[in-house]
Amino acid sequence: MLIGSLLLPSNVLAYGEGGGYGAPRNAGTAYGTPSGAQANAATTNAVVKLLTGGVRGCQRLQKVYRYDCYSQVYGQAAGLLRGNPAYSEARVVLSDVERSLSRTVRRNLDRAQPQVRMGNQQFRAIRADTLPAAKAAFASALEEAETRLLRSSNGQSEHHIRIAAALNSNKVLLRSALLLLRLIA
Structure with missing residues (x-):
């Protein structure tokens, strides 16, 4: 348990409602699992929570900083799956x-x-004139990722479907933010 907690990215606590959250305590058991490891609810829950809460947390930043934040959220989510072959495609x-x-x-x-x-993380800004292209690139990456997860069938379909649903939720959040910006302008 101690080794697993050391491997969890500490900066996941920077995201989420109410000042932060982290992966469930038992999600760290995915680290160091034997090569025949199976997908499990705790790991899937931790990834889904990080993806949805992390992207919502990024929304608190000025728009020009959000894409670096999104990038870090997705990197951290991938890190939660490192070492567990059941999640290799995800x-x-x-x-x-x-x-x-x-x-x-x-x-x-x-x-x-x-x-x-924000929290213990730093974020870099992109040029304001590149925001529409950045948003389009992110939406496209999410669309492709969701499709790939839904098509992958390595015996872990329920877990891949839940992660794909989190990606879809992020896509909807991104579109809602874009719509709100258009209504305000």
Whole structure:
């Protein structure tokens, strides 16, 4: 248990309602599991909670900082699945979303803006003029990731479906934010 808790990213506590949350205490048991490990509710719950709460937490930031935040959330979610072969496809899919977001941030970095902190994490800004393209790239990455998860069938379909549903929830949240911006403007 101690080793598992050391491997959980401490910065997952920066996200979520009410000042933060982390993975359930028993979610750390996914780390160091034998090669025949099965998907389990605790790990799936931890990933779903991180993805949904983390993206909601990113919404608290100014828009130009959100994409670096989203990237870190997806990287942390993939990290929760590291070491458990039952989630290998889900880990790859979440890592791909994180890499896509990281590329977007690197290409569109606004070096004139300072980094901001939320919890124990720092986030970089992208240029404001690149926000529509960044949003479109994120939505596209989520769409592809959701499709890949739903198509993967390695005997863990229930768990992949729940993670895909979290991606869909993030897509809906992203679209709602875009719609609200259009109504305000």
